[in-house]
Amino acid sequence: MSKTDHNHLHAPLLGWFARHGRELPWRTDPEPYRVWLSEIIMQQTRISQGMAYWQRFVAAWPTVDRLAGADEQQVMRLWQGLGYYSRARNLHRAAKLIAAMGAFPQTYAEIIRLPGVGPYTAAAIASLCFGEAQAVVDGNVYRVLSRLYAIATPIDTTQGQRLFRDLARDILPPDRAADWNQAMMDLGAMVCTPRNPQCGECPLNVYCAVYPDGTAENHPVKQGKVKQRERRFIYLWVECGGCVALRRRPGGDIWQGLWEPYMMEVTGCGTAALPPWAEGAVLLRSGMKHVLSHQVLLADAYRVEADRRPTLPGDYRWVPLNEVDRYGLPRLVQKLFALTDT
Secondary structure (H helix, E strand, O other): OOHHHHHHHHHHHHHHHHHHOOOOHHHHOOOHHHHHHHHHHHOOOOHHHHHHHHHHHHHHOOOHHHHHOOOHHHHHHHHOOOOOOHHHHHHHHHHHHHHHHOOOOOOHHHHOOOOOOOHHHHHHHHHHHHOOOOOOOOHHHHHHHHHHOOOOOOOOOHHHHHHHHHHHHHHOOHHHHHHHHHHHHHHHHHOOOOOOOOHHHOOOHHHOOOOOOOOHHHOOOOOOOOOOEEEEEEEEEEEEOOEEEEEEOOOOOOOOOOEEEEEEEEOOOOOOOOOHHHOOOEEEEEEEEEEOOOEEEEEEEEEEEOOOOOOOOOOEEEEEHHHHHHOOOOHHHHHHOOOOOO
16 A cells, blocks of 8 residues: 555545644643643543643643653652653653753654653653654554454554554554644544444445444454452551651552551461551551452452551651641542542
């Protein structure tokens, strides 16, 4: 399939985008820092949820230099609740690198070297901010292309990813890369949706291979789902003298760098007895389910009011209760102990 075979798609989709494209603040002012921030925040996050986080980050750190100078715990605290916390750590690392460079990198080849930036994010920034003819391929684009051309190759295979990447590159109008990329993403988000797609409203339906037989929801094809493993946590909110015991989670596991109260993980099918110093602990929640991408967590929560500080492992610290909101806590911990952002 040659590049000229796709030209008939450009006018109808770009025309639709001009009339119906989403109005997003980083589009009206496509400054690289704002666009990059939006792309990192919106990874694995709906725009309706991520918008408030983007606005808070821009308000707290309006420039990349300001973000680079922030304390990591401040960044993690503001990120709290978004999940996939490695994004926040990479965001901060990348900001420091950009600040050291003296300016935001301006080419795809340079942008993709930043921590936490993959091909999609680099292409989005390079096209929207610098006019480079780079095609984006995200979940929306996979869905639109797989339906438009009735592609049966699974998108979660190396072969499929290569096929869709090449097709997205071939279909891209090089002189309208930014508009085209945004149009494809908006079409997937607003019309060519995963369930109940609005095929009758699609500007490309006359060219769509699956529209005539109504099989849009059969695409894209996936090879198989990732297995999730189940883990059980027991949390103890230990208070003593107006303080609570918290520790910062180490690397190599979920929620790296966030803080949590005293925690015990139950292994296998067994049970775990509470430590002797937790006598009189009050059960607050039992079996709360929290689903991550590859793990399902089941958690119990207890509250302990101690007369004297129990002996805890060295990585726990006693934090005044009125300062807890300065520490980034996993969403599960917030729910277990009915903590809210302040």
